[in-house]
Amino acid sequence: MRGEDRDTTTTDHIAVAALSSCAIVTAIVLTSIGDRSALGAPGYWAWVLTGLQVAALRTAATGRDWGWLLGASVQLPWIAYALVTAQFGFIPGCLISGFVQANGYLRRRTSLSHHDPIYA
Incomplete structure (x- = not known):
């Protein structure tokens, strides 16, 4: 993949992660309005967020750069x-x-571009 293609892909990945993050934030806030539990939010959110975090760590551990981005988002x-x-x-x-x-995520993307045959 060429450097400029990689930059576009990185930008696209970051945009999707940011939008997804904002969507989840919106869902958390909306489902918490009027929640009468002692916690103040539906209990499932802790499980959903933990699941996403574990998936991110597992994905990053297997060498997939987007795992880092998922974890950040x-x-x-x-x-x-x-x-x-x-x-x-x-x-x-x-x-x-x-x-x-x-x-x-950014370090992994940079290291991938330096190992790209186009840079050899």
Whole structure:
């Protein structure tokens, strides 16, 4: 894949991840409105977000660069969950995790382009 094609693909991946993240945040907020549980949000969100995070880690561990991006994109929904459930202690960890995983994605994309035959 040529460098400019890879840049376009990276930009597309980031755009899809950002839109997906925003959609999940919206779903968390909307399903939390009027929730009468002690938590303040439907209990399934913790499971959904954990499942996405585990899938991201597993995917990144198998060498797929988009696993890092999935992990980074799940952090904004975790922050929304922390806010609607008043579990503010999640937020610093989410910010750090988001930075580390976004950096992992960008580093992986850069290393792939340097191993591309077009650069040899």
